[in-house]
Amino acid sequence: MTMSAAETPVTTEQGPIGQTAERVVISVDAMGGDRGPAAVVAGLVLSAEKTPALAFILHGDETVLAPLLAKHPVLAGRCTLRHAPRAVTMEDKPSQVMRNGEGTSMWSCIESVKAGEATVAVSCGNTGALMAISMIRLRRLPGVTRPAIACLWPSRNPGGFNVMLDVGADVKAEPEDLLQFATMGASYARNGLNLKRPRVGLLNVGTEENKGRPELKQAFEQMPAVAAVGDFDFVGFVEGGDIPSDRVDVIVTDGFNGNIALKTGEGTAKLISDFMREALSSSLLSKLGALLAMGSLRRLQKRIDPRRVNGGVFLGLNGTVVKSHGSADATGVSAAIGLAFDLAKSGFNERLAARVASAGRAGQDALGGTVDSAAAGNGEAK
Template identity: 65%
Template sequence: MTPSQTDTAPTAPDASHVISVDAMGGDKGPATVVAGLSMFLRNFPQARAILHGPEDELRKLLERRGISDRVKIQHAEDVVQMTDKPSNVLRHGKKTSMWSAVEAVRNEEAGVCVSCGNTGGLMAISMMRLRKAEGVNRPAIACLWPSRNKQGFNVMLDAGADIRADQDDLLTYALMGASYARNAFDLERPRIGLLNVGVEEHKGRAELKVAHDLIGRSADRGEFDYVGFVEGGDMPSDKIDVIVTDGFTGNVALKTGEGTATLISEFLRSALMRNPVSMFGAVLARGSLDRLRKRIDPRSVNGGVFLGLNKTVVKSHGGADATGISAALQLAYRLAQSGFSNKLAARVASAASLAQDAIQEGEAAKAAEAGK
């Protein structure tokens, strides 16, 4: 309980029930964020939120949705623009709704933070205010990829937090991805694949070959199964749960997949409108086609999670509609409930020593081999 808070909205008994939401910075404005928040709150009666942005505007939006009693407003007059450089956000961004939203998690008023604003800015603020977890050199963004798996999704990281990743970073990503999949999907031993241009061991860049070795050696102690190299076509595969790659490749892959899904939806619509018979057929199949559209709609799998910080931050798609924002809030809530960020920190704290052990073991094995 935090009886010092004087806002009219009652405070939930436990910060893990509270989501800190940046109302600004999305392409569609705060009304859409509040609409998404309203959808989410309807489904989760225990949940509460702190909403960051211009107080007067937000108050009206909350009243219109009838959710004022479950949402506390934290006034912030500035907004991080999509075009702002991360360095500028750090220098001049203290009065922005994004900064305020991250700050509420830092202060433990909320268990998790959600924003649909500028990714680079959000990562910069999060790194500065929440700090990297012990043993993490580069934090990563993990996204969900529709798949043939029983859970319906694979985890892919890094989706674009950093444009570089060396072999040690890739090992850390494997450990963080395994921890995320374990908590989000209740998997005991998540199966990890390392993205490459072929599954053969001799293919790909030098750092990938080293990472391949490191991740393989760390599988037992990291409590995951290492499947080996996978290719772009394996993104939706049911032979893996987590795909590890650098943030440049991951970002291109994610946007390529989304772009392909959008293109096919357009093609499907125009194909069905070609003649009256198929139009009639489409009307009959409408329920099924709508379900499909939802399943492949990038907005419904919306929500990239920042991994490797001391708290959890969820980045929603900039162009997300109310459904997309609600999906991101659900994901954030689930992670806050599971105590994910503490579990993750415990996992990755040992990542550096795991890597060191793996390297030493490799050398010892080689020495033993040579001494035969």
């Protein structure tokens, strides 16, 4: 990999890993999104204007990116351009990328986190390829058997969102995986949504204890011991209707069901939006009503706009990775960068590692009928 001739250092004084004394550094893949690098650079501009403490390492073809960056003075001195001659496409298979990924912007983006140059990586690219590269370069946290992808779901809770995982890292999950997902999801809710003691539920076909597959029942039995160490409240089984409710803060499921729920929710939200647009423009009276209600409609649109909650977080790796939606525009990219910044500032991954280690011991003890009181005393992790 080569450095751009126009490259300028992000800062001079190094602080903690991936940060400086003045700024938090985010590594961004510029080439993976459906809208191209222009949308990614525009997202950087929005983020830089809102958050002076942000700096970036931008990965991609310098012949494309250098002219785009030159148009935005706000990025001068805050964006390091790292040349990567190739890009991972949406059609590329993860197995191919694992073998031939070096030289791509996505690989370079993750490499910056591994090298400690940046705290969090952000990419709009191929989800499977991004997870494969992240697994290869960052590796799993000790004790984690399967990483998970966590998303934010609009809800009735005061903060406006719930956390759901896994939403697509793997199609299956064993009982121990579900226990780890609960721990990781609670840590994400605590650091990302500022919830002191998150409420965690297991997604099932009913709330009765006798319902569900064997792995769900086993996880249900062991969850209280893990909850005591993970510092969260286990509310038991929850159903699909509870995902946007105020009954729970974190919904735990396998990647197959989580991804179906996520895509169904996105499709339903778009359908309702289309129906509302048709209804409000169907007649002169409807248009007049829409004009009178314009302020309320704009607030509603802002609240349910998926671009503003864009960003699935890869949990369980030795580094934080935020997966932006492939079709994200500048607003969506900026939202993903904002989430990355919040997680970096909270020291999220270090706290997550401590929680996973303690909860892992609790899960093992639960099988033997006891809980390790020493593990429960870990007051440092959040």
